[in-house]
Structures are given as C-alpha cells and as structure tokens.
Amino acid sequence: ATLDDVKARGELICGVNVGLTGFGAPDANGNYQGFDVAICKAVAAAVLGDASKVKYVPTTGETRFTALASGEVDLLVRNSTWTFSRDNDLKFDFVAVNYYDGQGFMVKKDLGVTSAKELDGATVCIQTGTTTELNLADFFKANNMTYTPVNIADDAEGQRQYLAGACDTYTTDASGLAASRATMPDAENHIILPEIISKEPLGPLVRHGDSQWGDIVRWTYFALVAAEEYGVTSANVAEVAASSTNPEVKRILGTEGELGAMLGLDKDWGMRAIAAVGNYGEIFEANIGSATPIGLSRGLNALWTQGGLQYAPPFR
Amino acid sequence: MAFVQEAPKEGFRLSMLIYDTRYRAITIQVVVLFLFLLFLSWLVNNTIANLAAKDRTFDFGFLWMRAGYDINQTLIPYTNDSTHMRAAVIGLLNTLLSALVGCTIATVLGVVIGVLRLSKNWLVSRLMTLYVEIFRNVPVLLWILLAATLLSETMPEPKDFKVTQAMVESGAEPAASNILFGTVAITNRSSLIPAPLLDRPLGGMEIASIPVNFSLLAVLAVFIGSVLVNARFLRRVKAIQEETGERPVTWWKSLAILFVPVIALLMAMGFHLEIPGFPTDASGVSKGFNFKGGIEVLHSFSALTLALALYTAAFIAEIVRSGIMAIARGQSEAAFALGLRPARTMRLVILPQALRVIIPPLISQYLNLTKNTSLAIAVSYMDLRGTLGGITLNQTGKELECMLLMMGIYLVISLIISSVMNAFNRAVKLKER
C-alpha cells in the first residue's frame, strides 16, 4: 500500500507544478513553495512527521496523470480539475477540492476587448493536456466562433508567448491567470475578462484502489480546513492542543480519541500537519491571498461559515 | 607412434555442449533464447500485473472516440469532433511535413555551405567553418528555442499591421506592413503568404473523408505531362549531341515546355493570388485580431523546421565537404588535363563519384532530422508526439498504448528511410574486380 511505501521510503513523492507562482514553484534555492505544495508538506508532516521529507517531481499538464498512474508519484497536487472522466476513466480519486475555480481569459488592455464573446478569430494560448483545452473548444463552438489554438506545454511558456503577443489571449484557470498576471512586470496592462466559462474544482488526487491513502490525504486536508474553522493556527496549535476544550478540536489534534490510528497514523498527525503549514486560511493568505502579489480574494474558497464552499466534514 | 589410425568414434558427451564448436553455438543460442524469453515474459507479466493493479485495460478502442481538442495546423480537415485516430494522423502529417521541408532546406543549405567551405575564398570558407562549428557543437534544442524566441520576440504583432480609426483620420501608416511588395506578412505568430485561388475551380469530392481537389489534380496531371514531354525533349537533345557532337541550347525551351501548359491551365481556371491582410470596414479601419486570407505558416512550424534545418545543414555541409574531398585530387586533375572545364568536371566527374560517398550519411542525417522533429514539444508544434503522444495520451490516460503506437510509427518511418538507403547503396556500389 502507498502508506507503507511512503513510510518505508521515509519520503513522500509529490507531483507538483514547477512554474505556477503561488501554487507551486521552486524559489532561488530550489525550495518548493505554494498553495498546492503546502498540501504535500502537510501530508508529509502527518505521515512522516517532517514536512521537509517530500520529494517534488515536476510535472506538466501533459505528464502529470501518467506520473501518478505509473506510480511515479504518490500524490498529485497540481491545480488539477476534478472531472468525471479523470475520476472514472483515468482511474483516479480526487480526495478534496482545495480551490474552487473556473476558466477565464486574460487579454492585454489595449486590445480593447471586454468580453470573451468578442474573441472571434483570436489566437488563444492554451496549455495542452488540460480541461481548459476541451472547455475552450466547447465554448467557441457553443458561441459559433473560431479561434487558433497555440498549444503550450507549461505555464511559463504560455506567459512568454502571451506577453510577446504570440497570442491575443491566454486562457486557463482564473487562479492561474491571476498568478501569471501577478508576476508580470506590467500587471496593470492586462485584464482578466469577466466570463468564467467552466467549473474547475481543483484538488489533490491519488490513484484508484488505495482508499486508505486517499483517506489520509483527504482528512489531512480537512484537518487544515477545520483548523481554520476552529481558529487553530500554526502559531497557536501547541497551545490549543493543551488548552482546548472543544472535543472536535481535541480529536483533530489527537489529544482525544483514536482518529490517527483509524487512518493508520499516530495520534499527532493532525497537529503536525497544522504546525507545519498552518491552517487553510494561513496557507491561502501566505501563498495567494490578497497580501501577496497574486492577490486572490477568498471568494468561493471562503469557509462555509463565511458564505464560501470550503467545508470540512465532521471529525468524529 | 603417436599416430592413431582410426580415431575412436566418440558418442555424444555432455561436455561437447560447451567444447564442441558444432554444439556450442546451439547451446549458447538456446541459453540466450531462454534468457530472452524469460526477460520478455517477465516484462509482460509485470505489465499485466501493473495494469491489473491500476485497474486498467490494454486496448486501442480510444482511437475511435471523439478527441475534443483543437489543433492549429491541420493538413487534412479536422475539428474537435474528429476521432483521436484522426488527430494522430494530423500529428503524423505535421511531423512528416516538418521533416520534409526541414530535409529540403537542410540539403540546399548544407550543400551550399559544404561547397563554400572548400572555396578558395578565405573569408567565405572561414565564415562557413564558423557556421558549421557553432551549429553542430550546440544542442539542437537550443537552436529550436532560439529560433522560436527570435521569431516571436522580434517580429511585429498582427495588431501592428492594423489601421486604426486614429490613423485613418491622421493619415498615418500602421507600425508594420507587408514585405515583398505587400504580399507577405511576417508577424510574431506566423508568416502569411499569398494563397492561390481559382475563380472557376473544378470542384472536388471526399474519398474516405480525405478531400480530393480536382483543380489541384488537374494542375498536377498537366505538370507531370509536361515533365514527361520535357524528358523526351531532353532525350532528343542528347541524341542530337551524340550525332553531331553539338549540344543545342535548351534551357529556355525546357522552361517553356515545363511551365507554359500549367500557366495556361491556371489562367483558364481563373487563377489569382489572395494577399493576406486585415479585413477593413468602409472607412478603412481594420477589424479583427488576425489576418484574413493567405496561407498562414505558423511560427511553431517555422521555428522547429528552420532550427532543425540549420542544425542538420551543418552536418550535411561536413558530409558534402568530405565527400568531395574524398574524391582524390587526381580525378579533377585528370579531367582538367583532358581539357574539361571546372564546371563540367564537377558535373561529369566529381559529383557522380562524390554522391556515392555523400548519400548514405546524408540519408542518416535525414533520419536524425525526422526523429528530432519530436522536439516540437519545445515550441508547441502539434506533431505526432504532441497529438497522439501528448494530448490524446493525457486525455485518455492510455499511456502504454499511445507510447507504443507512437514508437511503432517512428520505427516504421525510420525503417522505410533506411531501406531506401540500403537500396541506394546496393545500386551505386562501385564495380570492383
């Protein structure tokens, strides 16, 4: 089973994005950072007790599923959309949705376009091997428009081509667009069009058939969400564990009950995950939130208590 | 006497399996076969186990399912409703197109550079040496990336060609305009060249969902006819030369035979060129994002093809140079001593011999170039690897099937090319005693 492999190896192998600032990219020292990467770290902390015991395997939109399917990686966290066919035909399990997203278009301001419906005849930069590629085809067909696709292997190249004017518009998940735009030297000259043409629930995924491993990832993620709900942060987690009286919090942090054992882990797993990367809100704010250059607002990804969709099932 | 009259007839002993030359070969082969089969069954076994563990099947049914994605360069009709199979064919055609154009350019360039490297002109031969050394000592991937970057970073955007309202009012010109008398536009996405159009085309039909254009067929037929007539004409000329010794001047007659009929046919069908440009409204303001009309040659294609051609040309130049040098100096001296002029010497004596030396390595360069087109991924060109081995693989998750199919196709292409080479080698082998 994957859990045993990971433990035996002492290392979690995580498929990530290398070029999407805020979600997954190595910094100048080669340390991977980002909203997606944080989940890898949390799982490593929960399973192995050390958030740094992760081996990051760079994947492109095109290679990521093969990497997961062939066993190259234990876990894929690469802004991947949960779709029916990926779940059933490609035989993966999407364990959660860490970011509710939709596909958008970015254009240069001086193009004078204000709606995606005006893009008839445009050249569109698109990453190959993504849902957005299929959505794009559907969208233009539905609106009876034509376009020229420029199929690009990774985000960095997509941005380059877009900036160089090799395409009129760049389309991908809105969050990806925001991340790209944030890193552009002249961010103010680019706008993201209002249309969101698809639902893109992004989340971590594992291979079919190993439910235990899927559960570990799923509940590690939910622990992070629940932690935000109960105000547990990386800074106060030790203190809360000692003082909290909320039974659910205590169960998450392992001071009460045997949740860890049910997962096949020890009882501190939740505490370690939260201590290593912080709760969902912390991760969001640190990597892509409004204080960062990417500046995404919580929107749909706010907690359910604040009108969003992020919702952790009960820990009991 | 150490001499044994009748060596004892020995029966078969086990040790003979190792020591006896007759049996040893068999022993070794049996062992090798056994090991090979063992290895093979181990692979197959693992694969089956792995597929089962991952809850996957091994079948090619996905090839007949809807692809759902679009491709920007399609030599035969394709929409996102077509099958994965057709997408793969599109990719294959793109691969072949790039390989074909690349080989052609590389050959022309390589021959020119190789010959110029031998030139007595110091400057030119040094420049060519520089070219060869620089291109062949740097990874081809770099040339592909550089070509793509060069094209997309230094050429004007399509919108620079547009006439805006303000320009119409002030009478200013757009920042960029077509080159070559306004017929060709090079933007940072593609080159647009005039498209041939017919007013009175002959129509067409579809055979096995591949469109057949009668006008094109007619033009081809006429041209082939002209080539045949020309060949006859040249035979006649040769006969005259053999008879009288004088070779009539033929080039303009040949040209006429080759092109007049085709041009006449095209005129009859109402041939004209469609110049690429922006559609404009009544006041002359351009509309839309992109050029309309003309044939669009994507830069992803140009960059890949050009870079491969430039890179391979460096190797071809070396092949040509050493091929010519391999023909001993004595051959040209002998020809000179017989009174043949340098150009004739080249054509009648040096080239026919150099070609034997040149063509085999040349063909393996073609093979390399063809295989290198799989680097299309670096510049977003949708070749076989991009469609079948890329998007299709990713969308369907059939990595095993897609990769095997793709390798198989490349293998077939390679085998075809190398069997052509072998046939050639056999045909031109020098007669020795």
Place this chain on the structure above:
Amino acid sequence: MPKQLTYVRGEMLAPKEPPLREAGVVKWLRENLFSGPLNTILTLLGLLATAWLLLHLVPWLMHSVWNAGSLGECRQIIAATWGEGATGACWAVVRERWPQYIFGFYPQDFALIARLSFADQYAAAGGYEGVFGAAVNGAVREAFIADLRANAGLFDLYVLGYWRPILAFVLMFVAIAPVLFTALPRKMIWFSLLYPALAFWLLWGGTVWLPVVALLGFAVMGAVFTLLKDQLGVPVSAGLGLVAAVLWWLFAQAPVTAGLQSALPFGLASVDSDQFGGFLLSIVIGVTAISASLPMGILLALGRRSDMLLVRTLSVGFIEFIRGVPLITLLFTASLLLQYFLPPGNNFDIILRVIILVTFFAAAYIAEVIRGGLAALPRGQYEAADALGLDYWQAQRLVVMPQALKISIPGIVSSFIGLFKDTTLVAFVGLMDPLKGITAVVRADIDWKGIYWEPYIFAGTLFFIICFGMSRYSMWLERKLKTDHR
C-alpha cells in the same frame, strides 16, 4: 634537329624570393578574396553578413549589465547609462544564478563552511547539534545559513560549498587521463575503474559502504570468472560471474552494507537525485552513459557480426529499434512507462532510469560505429590470431578491438558529443537540464521574468566549449595515432 643538344649547368642557382605579387598582403588579398568575379561577390556578401551580425550584436554586448537584482533593474541601468531605448545584455541573471546552471539545486555544504571559516559563530550557535543536528532546529538552521550566505566569501560559498561535485569533477579528469593519454602509467587504470563508485558516493552521499560493497560484487564476479574461465570458457564463466554478482547485489548487498555501516559508520550527507541539475546533471548523465555505452556498444557490435543467428537477430533488433525511435520517446519511456514494465511497488531513481535509456541509445549508435571499424579490419588479422592459437575472446581483446576501436575513434567521439548534447532533452521528463529546465525555473522567478537570450547564450556557450573541445581532442588523437606507427 635541335641545335645544341648537350647542356651542362656550370653553377647552381640559389633560390630567390618570389616576386612581390607572390607574397605580401596584395597577393593574399588577390588570391584569397578577389580571385574572380564570383569570389569577389562572395567576399562582399560575407563582409555584409558579418557586418550585419556585428552591428546587431556589438551594441547589445557592449551594453552589458553584470550587476543587478532583476531584469527591471537591468533595464533601468541600461537606460540610465546608454540612454532611453538602448538595448543591452543583462548578464546579471547569469551572475546571480550561475550556481544553479552549474550545480542545479545541489545543496551547499554549509556545515563545512561553518566549521572551516566561521568557527566562532558556529560554536556560539551550538556546534553541529545546535545548527545542523535535528530537524526541529529548522529555524535556527535557516537563520544560520542565511547568515552564512550573506557573509561567506566566494571561495567558501562556491568551492567549499560545492566541494563534493567539484572534487568528483576534478577526479574525473584523473580517472579519464590514462584513457586519454596513453603515455601515463597503466596502473592508473585501477583508479579509473574505482572512480565510478567513488564519484557515486561523493555525489549522492550516504554511507561509504554502499559503493564499497557494490564494488565487492564486481570482485565476486571477477573471482568467479577467473576461477572458472579455464574450465568453462569465457562466455559461460562470465555469465556465471554475472549471476554471482547479481546474487551478491540482491541478497548480500543490503545486510553487509548495514552491518558495516553500524560497525564503522562513515558517510556523507545524502543528496537526492531531484537536487541534481544544470551542467552537473548533464555531465553525470553524459559521462555515465558514455562510459557504460562503450562496452555495451562493443558487445552489440560483436553480436551483430556473430555467426549465431539468434544472437545476431537480437542485436540487430535492439540496434534498429533504438536507432529508429526518437530519444525523447525513450526518455518518456524511462520516466513514465518503465513503471509498467517493472515489478509493482519498486521505485528506482529517475536519473538512473534516464541514464540507462540514454546508455542504450548511445550504445546502439556506438555499436554501428564499431561495426564499421570491425568491417574495415582485414580478414587476415582474424586468421593470424586464430593461427597463433588465440581463442575468440583473446583475439577480440588483443588483436581485433584495439585496431577496430582506433579506426572508430572519430565516430565514437562524435557519438559522445551527440550524446552529451542530447542530455538537454531530459528537460522533457522534468529533470533540470541547464538549457531548458534551469532556464524555466529562472524565468518563473518574478525578478527575471521576460529574460530570453542571456540564459540561452550562456548555456549554449558552455555546451559549445565542451563539445568543441571534445571534437578537437578527437582530431588530435586521430593524428597522433596515425603518426606513431609510421
């Protein structure tokens, strides 16, 4: 009839200087540049092309900026120094990121730097345990390292910091020296044979016993081979030796390594494959594949010329298959498909897998080159060896191969150059090659977004130097080998 048939020269003429137009600049120009209309046109074209290139490149190169923190800063400096609208090269990116281009994300040995150059601060921070000891001290460690980064000198950071790859690289030259320069003492070959294990240990770290015990496997193979060779002949005893070695590696390797490690713990911090990158990665892949592909290529070439139908068919099949498909499909196989072909649950290193497939690729090409060399060898050489009573393997080793390899040197070296250039393709399977992999990372950095030419030119130049060097070396070797027997 000729008047005076008889002629005897009274005194010999001394050589004279050639007439002026036979020497000097004028003649040189006339002969080399303007010897005819066609040549004159070519010269002018050449001059034009050169001028055009220089006109575009020189200003750009002249306006180079070496010191800046980001592309934006570079542009500001250029605009400030050479005026608005001037273009210039921003080499600052190379200056800032060159360690990654060379070493990828290979970790610097801060412990060593601390110990050697910052002993006081190190002691104050609590020595090894305090700084590098346990994972819990993450914050202390990070702070200490940040401090080191800021204060350490260039030598400390880049030479001491990267002492392992640098040492491995330097030793590589020692190891290949006896191969390159036949004049060196033959005993050095032993070092060359040990070098792979040593380099492995230096680069990947971990316990020293792993490579030592692995080498023992070869010793086992050698022992079995020499013991049995006389009775069973070369192929059989080599096969049995291989089996013994494999058994050793499968069953004895792990326990013996563990035992030795617990008895005599000695090792280096281990480094993960995914931290390799840049030219370090290219060189590791290139050199390993080059040295492994040569023996394999020789075996394949011999197989292809074998009398045994099956052996020949398999060799031909292998060679033609490998040569018939593009390298990148093989790389994809290495990274994505190999997992299907291997027993479930295994997970072996991606670099290793890539090396294996690249080795196969190179071996197929080298086999063809060597086959050419073998074919060029006169039949008489084989017959003479047979007549002297040498057996097949002795004849191959002592008579045939030395000659065939010599003939094949140019081809082998150019295969090597091709192989080294092709290491850049590993970028497509997610490894950090210096050309595309590292450049993509650099360009993902917000500071350097929008930089194109400089990283490419930098990496391209390094490749050029290495490949050009190799090809010159092969020419030198060819000349040398040609002359010393004549």
Place this chain on the structure above:
Amino acid sequence: MSEQAIDRRKLQVSDEVAIQITNMNKWYGQFHVLRDVNMTVQRGERIVICGPSGSGKSTLIRCINRLEEHQAGQIIVDGTELTSDLKNIDKVRSEVGMVFQHFNLFPHLTILENCTLAPIWVRKVPKKEAEETAMHYLRKVKIPEQAHKYPGMLSGGQQQRVAIARSLCMKPRIMLFDEPTSALDPEMIKEVLDTMIELAEEGMTMLCVTHEMGFAQAVANRVVFMDQGQIVEQNEPGEFFRNPQSERTKLFLSQILGH
C-alpha cells in the same frame, strides 16, 4: 637463392607421422574444392605444394590448422584428430605455425609484442621469458634491431621475416607457409627464402605453398602438384622438375618455368 645449397641428405626425415590426411573432402557451398585428398607427412619432411591458381592449395593447408573446416574425411595432426572439439583445435593450432602471404602482422603492436602475444596468452609463458625467446628468433631471422618498431615501419621482406619469427615463438612442430614470398618485391624474396632454408636445415616439418621453384629444388624433399582440388602428382623435386608424369603437370611447369 640456392647459393647455400643444402646437403639434402643431412636433413632427417623420421618415421613418425606428423600429419595424416585421409580421404579429406571440402566444399564451399556447392563448390567441391578439395576432393579425396590423401597425404601423409613424416616428421622433418619439407613439402612444397604447387599448382595453378584456384586449385585448392591454400584451402588444403588452411584445413590443416582448421582455419577452414573440412566436411568429410580425417585430418590428424600430431596424433590429434581435427574435429569440432575446441580443445583439439586449440591443441593443433599451438603445434602448427602458419605464415601468410600478406604477413598479417598486428599493426598496433611492436614487433616484439607481435612475437610475445601468443606465447604469453596461449602458452602462459612469463613475459620475460617470452621476450627472450622472441629476441632469440628475431636474431635468427636477422632483425633483432627492429624489435621495438611497429610493423608499418618495416619493409615487406622484414615483415615476412617477423611473421616467421612470430610463428616460431610458439615453438611449433610444424610450419605452414602460404605463398610467403609472393607479396614481396624481388629483392626481398631472397631474405625470406634464406630464413626458410635455415629453418629447413634445422629439421622443421614444413608445408609450403610456393612457386619459387629454386626453393623447391634446393630444400624440398617432396613436391606435391595439385589441380582442381586433387593431388595430381607428387615426387622428389629433382624427378618432379626433370621428368613430370602427367600432362597437366607438364603444361604447368612449362608455363612457370617459361618466363
């Protein structure tokens, strides 16, 4: 070359059989190249084989050290029958030295290394000893001073003498020569023949394919004439040249002695 005419009576021919060929047949594919060859060579015999081109002379002597495989009949060399058994082949080859028309020296080794290669690897003689032996034989063929040169630096005659020395270093009991002088310039032929004559004087068993009739008359104790893969005539040399029996031999002798 017959200045050093040999007193042929001095040369010992023992009763011991060195080579026994019985009803040997060989085919190249469909082509029957050796037909029912029978031949017995006593130890110490010096046999010259001659015959028109393509008559199978080379093939015959190449069969004797199994450079070619025969398909029917028997060849027994020094008591060892040549079969497919590798051990027998090895044994025979180390007993039988061979000198080729084109010398076939190993160009990548020095003269000395050429001579010591086989003793060291096949006979497992210590290197030092092998070198001493080699120098001994090089002195014998009168080129000790060339020991450290490469074959490419020697003249043809010298190369052929090295080839002889190389064979001798294996201390063979039988020497085979396949037209050892026909690739040489006239001046060099003498050097080589002299060496061979010396060998003959020492009682080496020799089979020599050659058309040097002077050599045959001076040294051989038997001349074998072959045509179309068969032994047509054999005789003591004086008799053979003076008084050939078969028509074929007469024709052949008239040609080669004529020019």
Place this chain on the structure above:
Amino acid sequence: MSEQAIDRRKLQVSDEVAIQITNMNKWYGQFHVLRDVNMTVQRGERIVICGPSGSGKSTLIRCINRLEEHQAGQIIVDGTELTSDLKNIDKVRSEVGMVFQHFNLFPHLTILENCTLAPIWVRKVPKKEAEETAMHYLRKVKIPEQAHKYPGMLSGGQQQRVAIARSLCMKPRIMLFDEPTSALDPEMIKEVLDTMIELAEEGMTMLCVTHEMGFAQAVANRVVFMDQGQIVEQNEPGEFFRNPQSERTKLFLSQILGH
C-alpha cells in the same frame, strides 16, 4: 623491354618548336621550386626527364599543361602562350595529353566512357565517332575487350594503358607522362612501356618523367637531368649514361644504376 629496340634514326624530329620554355620560375609560397628553366622541345622529340625526388620534375611537366601556374618567365605550347587567359589554357590542354602515375581513371565510368568523355564534351565529337576512335586506341593499347568493364575491374597495367588510350582519344600533339610505370608491379611495367614505345615510333612528341633507364636508352632522343628545380644536364641518352658531365649527375646515375 628493349627487345623491340627502335631504330632511333627512323624517328623524325622536325624543326618546328612544340614547346618553348623561357626563364620560367615557380614558387610554392616561399619555396623556389623551379629556377630559370629554359627548354625547347621540337616536334617529334622524345624527352626523358630524370632527377632526384623533389627536384621539380613533376612540377615542370604540370606547368606545361597549366595544372600548376608559373610565376615568371614564359611557356609557349604549340604557339600558344600560357597565361591566365582561360581560352589559352583550354586550347593548350586539348593539345596536350597527360598520363599520371596513379592513372586517375574515372571509376564511375566504363573504360569506353572514360575514353569518350572528353572528346564528346570538349571536342564536341558525335558519340558514335568518339566511340570508334576510342575503340581504335583501345585496340592499339591491346585491351579492346575491356571496353565495357569498369576501371576497378582491371589490373594496374591495364588501367595505365587505358589512361594512355584516354589521352590519345583527344588526339593530342604532345604527350606528358609523369612516372607512368612507378605504381605498377614489375610484370605490368612492360605492357605499359611497350605501348609507349609504339607511340614513340609513330612520332608523337613526348615528355616523360621516368627512371626506367632502359626505356630512356631505347626511345629517348634526349635525357634531361634536373636537380633543385634546375636543369643540370641534358644530353643524347647514350652520351648521358656513358659519360655524364656534372658531379650531381654522376652521383645520381651511380645510385639508380647501382642496384
């Protein structure tokens, strides 16, 4: 080869000047290879040029059909001065035939094609006629039956004879030979020399670089000895060999006749 000894008196030497070389100098870079060469060749003369290696013999005759360019002095061939003028060069080259040491036949063409190539393309002779001429000369050099083979299938002596026939097909008035026999095996030399002697008998003007002294004595009416790029001595062959004048010549002759 002097069985067919030629009655040298029968060979006509006319008064007409075929080649006139005056104060000719040539440098290879800084190396002064031909120094003040003066030479007059009458029509019908047969001149043998000899001299030590590197003395400039090849260079001299290669200058005569402008395979090399001279830098000072004058060469007039059949009334045409050799300058850089392409027309003159073409004219001279089609008057002057040349036979090289290494034959330089075109391996991709049959013997017949080798012989007809230049007549067809340079002289614009109809193919049929060219082939007839070619067969004529091939008969003359005694190898008409090889006409449809390729050069690779012929022996060296045959190849050299084809080379001569090929030159003759251009009906040159002067033939230059540059060591035409030195790449040949001894038996083949004779075939080629015989052909050359026949040519000489027909009165062809010939300049021949060769060390075949027999040929010189039999055919030449003048022997020119060169050393260090200069003509050191020239004389009628009998006199030249019997009674050389200069020291240099004596030394040279003692060497080549000595062995």
